[in-house]
Amino acid sequence: MEKFLINLKTKESNKRPSDEELQLGVELEKRQKNTPAIRKFLQKWKVGRSWLLYEDTRGMWCFLCNDNYQKVKHLVSNRSMISGCKSFKVESLKYHEESRAHQLAVEIHKNTIEQPMQSPAHHALCKLDQETQNKMAILFRNTHALAQNNKSFKDYTWLCELDEAKGLTIGKTYRNPKAAKTFCTTIAESERRSLFSDIDTASFLALTMDGSTDAGVIEQETIFARYSKNGKVTTKFIGISSPPKPDADGILAALFESLARLNLDENTLKQKLVGFGCDGAAVMLGRKSGVATKLQEMQPSLLITHCLVHRLELAYKDAVKAIPLYDSAMVLLMGLYYFYKNSPKQRSNLCLSFDALAQKKVVPTRVGGTRWVGHVVLAIETFFKAYQAIVSHLGDVVQQMNSPKEAQNKARGYLRLLKRADVIAFIHLLLDVLRPVRNLSLTLQNRKTTLADVHNKADVATAVLQQYQTSDGPLLSKFLEDKSCYKGESLTGNLNVESFRKTRTSLVSSLVEAIAKRYGDLKNNKTVASTHIANLENWPLYPDQQDDIEEFGVEEVGTLVEHFNNVLFDDNQESVSVD
Numbered sequence: 132m133e134k135f136l137i138n139l140k141t142k143e144s145n146k147r148p149s150d151e152e153l154q155l156g157v158e159l160e161k162r163q164k165n166t167p168a169i170r171k172f173l174q175k176w177k178v179g180r181s182w183l184l185y186e187d188t189r190g191m192w193c194f195l196c197n198d199n200y201q202k203v204k205h206l207v208s209n210r211s212m213i214s215g216c217k218s219f220k221v222e223s224l225k226y227h228e229e230s231r232a233h234q235l236a237v238e239i240h241k242n243t244i245e246q247p248m249q250s251p252a253h254h255a256l257c258k259l260d261q262e263t264q265n266k267m268a269i270l271f272r273n274t275h276a277l278a279q280n281n282k283s284f285k286d287y288t289w290l291c292e293l294d295e296a297k298g299l300t301i302g303k304t305y306r307n308p309k310a311a312k313t314f315c316t317t318i319a320e321s322e323r324r325s326l327f328s329d330i331d332t333a334s335f336l337a338l339t340m341d342g343s344t345d346a347g348v349i350e351q352e353t354i355f356a357r358y359s360k361n362g363k364v365t366t367k368f369i370g371i372s373s374p375p376k377p378d379a380d381g382i383l384a385a386l387f388e389s390l391a392r393l394n395l396d397e398n399t400l401k402q403k404l405v406g407f408g409c410d411g412a413a414v415m416l417g418r419k420s421g422v423a424t425k426l427q428e429m430q431p432s433l434l435i436t437h438c439l440v441h442r443l444e445l446a447y448k449d450a451v452k453a454i455p456l457y458d459s460a461m462v463l464l465m466g467l468y469y470f471y472k473n474s475p476k477q478r479s480n481l482c483l484s485f486d487a488l489a490q491k492k493v494v495p496t497r498v499g500g501t502r503w504v505g506h507v508v509l510a511i512e513t514f515f516k517a518y519q520a521i522v523s524h525l526g527d528v529v530q531q532m533n534s535p536k537e538a539q540n541k542a543r544g545y546l547r548l549l550k551r552a553d554v555i556a557f558i559h560l561l562l563d564v565l566r567p568v569r570n571l572s573l574t575l576q577n578r579k580t581t582l583a584d585v586h587n588k589a590d591v592a593t594a595v596l597q598q599y600q601t602s603d604g605p606l607l608s609k610f611l612e613d614k615s616c617y618k619g620e621s622l623t624g625n626l627n628v629e630s631f632r633k634t635r636t637s638l639v640s641s642l643v644e645a646i647a648k649r650y651g652d653l654k655n656n657k658t659v660a661s662t663h664i665a666n667l668e669n670w671p672l673y674p675d676q677q678d679d680i681e682e683f684g685v686e687e688v689g690t691l692v693e694h695f696n697n698v699l700f701d702d703n704q705e706s707v708s709v710d
Contacts, residue, residue: 170219180224182237186398189215193227195236198394202239206232266302269294274314287311326356326367327393333358335698336399337406339366340386340415340422341438342377350377352385357406366578369393379414379422386422401430405698408436411445432695434658439575439585442649444503447568449649450642456557456634463548464510464558467495467521470541477538480527484520493517503576508569511562519618522549552614552622553631556607560635563604564642567595583665589650596646599639607635658694661687 172185182195193212196203200213207213212227227233273290277283291306305314330336337357345351354369370389374381390396407423409415415422416437423435451457471478471494478494485492495517498510514521528534528542548554571592574580580588603611610617614626652659663669664684671680692699 172219176221176224183224190217191219192216193233195240196233199236199239203232203235206235262300266300269299269301270305271314271318274311275318277311278315284308284311323393327395329360330356330358330393330395333360333403335359335405336403337408338404339408341410349373352382354386354389364579364581377414379417379420379425382414382422383425397429404430404433405695406434406436408438410441411437432698436582440503440572443568443572443575446645446649447504447642449645450638453641454634454638456553459548459554460558460561461498463545463554464498464514466541466545468497470545471495481520481524484524488520488523490520504565504569504572508562508565511558514558519620522546522620525549550620550623552624552626555617555622556610556614556626556631559606559610560604560638563606564596564599564639567592581665582659582662586653586663587666587668589646589653593643593646596639596643600636603635657690661690664688
């Protein structure tokens, strides 16, 4: 029966609404009009729009216009789709698609990436005949050689003239410094694009920074990037930037400035940065406001590494500072270096001594410098080669009446040290001890060395040094066979072998302890210690080690995955744990 009554109105339905109800309805309608709708980004908008990207913090943007902004900025009227648009409307996307700036960016992308063989640049290049290409290749190589060897662009002109004298055809154009500058800029831009492509496709990134001052005493920060390309660890130079202030914020600004030249930004570091290496300065490694701390706040999984070569140098200095004989040895080696460096006459007379002894000429080298421990080893090896000639020459300087008083006094003092048995014995000991340390330093300086390789190399160097705690090294043993004479020269002073061996034990023990202290994180830091599994030399090798193979690395992999969890997995992926 209800279907027959459906159109009937009850008395109550005919009742007119009250004024209060009408007013309430009006207010409710106004509220609905004034409350904006909450809009969200829809994934379906990406269909057919490969250029569209989205992040929660940035919004949606066009990566084509962003990457080619310098080329299309004269057509850009609204930067919202470049810096990030949070007006989530399909009309905004359609408006951007139809803009001239976007269409130009799409065309540039097609020409350079998707269809390089159809680009205008390729067609222009095809029009050049082979002879012109060969000419340009020579000119570009000349420019690259100048830049590679830090030469002036003024040398470009005579370099071209030299090529022409060799019979090479290079033409009459593009042979001035201005052309060289243009070529160099082009080469740099090409390398910059290549580096950006490598870093953009790499899954992870590590940075290395070091500071220095230029000729104008202005602070400069040198930045290198380290990443894996096709399974091969690669280290590339990013750039040099001058921080506005030599503090943590200024250095960080210099870092971002260098990254910006490669179209990299802070988001790249948040997504890919896993390692950061620097020296031990407080501005870099300060726990509260250092550069490394600020980067770690940006990326919590960041693994901070104090430069391993710096640490080795500091360990060496810690070990020798309490050895009195070390000061005497350094006074002798450094004094001889400056004695011959600052006087052409003395250096010339030293060469005459070499000729008289029929020996190869070598000049004392400087102790210390940018080659780390290797500089000390080189200075000692050179000292031993030139020992006889130096003693002979200094003896002549002391005896010659026409020699300047200052030169005579210096020569007399150096000659006294040269004939002290304990000083010569200590220099032999130092060379024995520093050779394994030098080998470790050279390994750490190798670009191919990774943190995983350091564990074994440090253990090998420490094991060799520990042998010298209880026994003499090969050079010291040979010297002690006849400690009263060295290379035909009689030595002064009664060398107490037992007392000297206590000095040897003290030196080596201090060095082993200093290395263990400076490299303590290789064993004490769980994450750093776990990196040793990346070195295949540490893996079990033999069939009877099957049980070891099954258990090997399980705990270490779990530690590394836990530490780098937020880098290994995106926000949309669930984090994992290794049991």
